[in-house]
Amino acid sequence: MVSKELLEILRCPNCVREKEGLLTLHKDSWLICQDCGRKYPIVDDIPVMLIEEGDKWLSTAQESLPVPPPAK
Numbered sequence: 527m528v529s530k531e532l533l534e535i536l537r538c539p540n541c542v543r544e545k546e547g548l549l550t551l552h553k554d555s556w557l558i559c560q561d562c563g564r565k566y567p568i569v570d571d572i573p574v575m576l577i578e579e580g581d582k583w584l585s586t587a588q589e590s591l592p593v594p595p596p597a598k
C-alpha cells in the first residue's frame with residue numbers, strides 16, 4: 527500500500543505547473559490525473575511519476591488498465 531500522506535502530496539508532473547494535477551487512486555495500482563487523464567502505475571508500492579510513463583497509458587481506458595501494472 528502507498529501511504530495516504532504520500533498520495534496527498536503527489537501531483538501529476540505534467541499538470542502541476544499550470545493546474546492542480548490531482549490524482550485519483552485506482553485499485554491501489556494506478557494514479558489517474560483528473561486534468562490530463564495520464565495514468566501512472568504503482569509498482570512495488572512506488573508510484574512511477576514519469577510523464578513518459580503516464581503518456582503510455584493516456585489512451586487506455588481506466589477499466590482496461592492491467593492490475594497489477596506491468597513491472598519494468
Ligand SMILES: [Zn+2]
Nearest residue numbers: 538541559562
Ligand atoms: Zn495530468
